[in-house]
Amino acid sequence: MQNNRNLLASLIQLLNGIQPISKELESALVNCFKIEDVKKGKVLLHEKDICKNLWFLCDGLLRSYHNIGDKEITSRIMYTGHIVISPGSFFTQTPATESIETLADCILAKLSFTDLQLIYTKFPEFNYQTRLITEQYFYKQEQRLYMLRKHDASAKYNFFLENYADYLKDIPQKYIASFLNIAPETLSRTRSKLAKK
Amino acid sequence: MQNNRNLLASLIQLLNGIQPISKELESALVNCFKIEDVKKGKVLLHEKDICKNLWFLCDGLLRSYHNIGDKEITSRIMYTGHIVISPGSFFTQTPATESIETLADCILAKLSFTDLQLIYTKFPEFNYQTRLITEQYFYKQEQRLYMLRKHDASAKYNFFLENYADYLKDIPQKYIASFLNIAPETLSRTRSKLAKK
DNA sequence: AAAATTTGTTGACAAATATCAACAGACCAC
DNA sequence: GTGGTCTGTTGATATTTGTCAACAAATTTT
Numbered sequence: 001m002q003n004n005r006n007l008l009a010s011l012i013q014l015l016n017g018i019q020p021i022s023k024e025l026e027s028a029l030v031n032c033f034k035i036e037d038v039k040k041g042k043v044l045l046h047e048k049d050i051c052k053n054l055w056f057l058c059d060g061l062l063r064s065y066h067n068i069g070d071k072e073i074t075s076r077i078m079y080t081g082h083i084v085i086s087p088g089s090f091f092t093q094t095p096a097t098e099s100i101e102t103l104a105d106c107i108l109a110k111l112s113f114t115d116l117q118l119i120y121t122k123f124p125e126f127n128y129q130t131r132l133i134t135e136q137y138f139y140k141q142e143q144r145l146y147m148l149r150k151h152d153a154s155a156k157y158n159f160f161l162e163n164y165a166d167y168l169k170d171i172p173q174k175y176i177a178s179f180l181n182i183a184p185e186t187l188s189r190t191r192s193k194l195a196k197k
Numbered sequence: 198m199q200n201n202r203n204l205l206a207s208l209i210q211l212l213n214g215i216q217p218i219s220k221e222l223e224s225a226l227v228n229c230f231k232i233e234d235v236k237k238g239k240v241l242l243h244e245k246d247i248c249k250n251l252w253f254l255c256d257g258l259l260r261s262y263h264n265i266g267d268k269e270i271t272s273r274i275m276y277t278g279h280i281v282i283s284p285g286s287f288f289t290q291t292p293a294t295e296s297i298e299t300l301a302d303c304i305l306a307k308l309s310f311t312d313l314q315l316i317y318t319k320f321p322e323f324n325y326q327t328r329l330i331t332e333q334y335f336y337k338q339e340q341r342l343y344m345l346r347k348h349d350a351s352a353k354y355n356f357f358l359e360n361y362a363d364y365l366k367d368i369p370q371k372y373i374a375s376f377l378n379i380a381p382e383t384l385s386r387t388r389s390k391l392a393k394k
Numbered sequence: 395a396a397a398a399t400t401t402g403t404t405g406a407c408a409a410a411t412a413t414c415a416a417c418a419g420a421c422c423a424c
Numbered sequence: 425g426t427g428g429t430c431t432g433t434t435g436a437t438a439t440t441t442g443t444c445a446a447c448a449a450a451t452t453t454t
Binding site for chain 1: 410411412413414
């Protein structure tokens with residue numbers, strides 16, 4: 001359990017940064033989160049399953065994706081320190097329209113939807129921190145919407161460089177391409193043009 | 198004030214639908230919201246100003262927009278019953294990167310950021326309802342991200358028809374086009390092709 | 395109601411990106 | 425390490441959408 005506390009340190013710090021949480025709430029969180037090591041290439045959540053857990057990504061890299069026709073589209077890329085869910089599915093406990101998989105070996109802290117609801121019941125003040133976190137994610141998402149409306153492929157790729165530079169080497173290019181909504185060949189050409197300048 | 202209560206009925210109902218609110222909280226909300234009639238074509242929030250208010254759109258139609266280069270991009274379209282803010286600006290009280298304007302005569306209920314914070318302080322349980330509302334908006338936004346990654350213009354326009362059909366006649370086509378990230382001419386052609394079928 | 399302005403339509407053309415295909419390089423399994 | 429599979433690169437071509445321009449239609453202003 002001491003191990004739990006160490007791995008969850010950055011989550012606790014995130015929460016305390018918003019507003020200090022009580023020792024009781026901290027203990028409840030540390031007790032409810034289960035640590036999991038997951039190897040690269042595993043699917044955490046399958047499309048059509050209900051997202052029954054929230055994960056805190058202690059270390060690693062993930063992506064969510066869904067299919068349109070015969071194409072697979074990467075919708076989000078999530079790295080160390082992120083809270084991971086399939087939003088629509090987790091919030092409403094209905095089947096997911098996307099899958100989530102690991103792009104690297106990951107250490108994850110898993111919290112079930114039911115345990116989270118119990119925590120909310122016992123510690124209603126926790127809604128404050130989670131409201132603010134949801135607001136932050138909301139705003140980040142807004143920026144991704146801006147990105148997708150940028151005119152050309154290089155503007156989109158620059159957005160990616162500004163926001164995900166640290167993970168560039170670890171994310172297969174075809175996933176970056178579909179995240180930016182361009183063909184992998186176009187991304188390859190955009191990159192080589194950029195390298196020449 | 199009785200008038201206030203009527204106009205805010207659907208907001209109160211929205212909150213009660215999540216979890217019944219106390220009479221005290223209801224009164225505080227009704228007292229803090231100020232009703233405003235705003236004519237079509239007025240700018241509620243100017244880019245670079247801080248979004249100091251949240252609005253509940255009792256009746257009418259709004260859009261948010263920002264400029265990229267010499268182009269104006271419509272980022273959101275909001276109709277009766279929506280809560281309206283510029284997310285990044287309101288949450289963090291920093292200058293907005295977008296403007297918000299009325300597309301029709303509107304009846305708005307305005308709540309200042311500071312009044313909202315006072316309400317949160319006095320009624321911390323209110324965080325519960327607002328967390329859930331933020332989650333709902335978060336999920337809606339995710340769907341708009343899906344839409345922008347749809348391949349062609351007609352798929353994007355169909356998304357619009359599915360989600361904004363009731364407001365189709367009231368929104369100038371050029372705004373719909375930039376919302377869908379296509380040129381107005383392309384939208385015009387897409388529509389005429391669709392009509393022939 | 396007429397004039398002026400804005401918005402939407404249509405055509406011709408240009409530009410960007412997608413698609414298809416061949417190949418090279420990286421990565422994985424055995 | 426070798427063979428096989430998957431990923432990325434590059435070229436040729438097709439398709440889609442954007443751009444520019446002229447005009448029509450609708451809306452606003454006077």
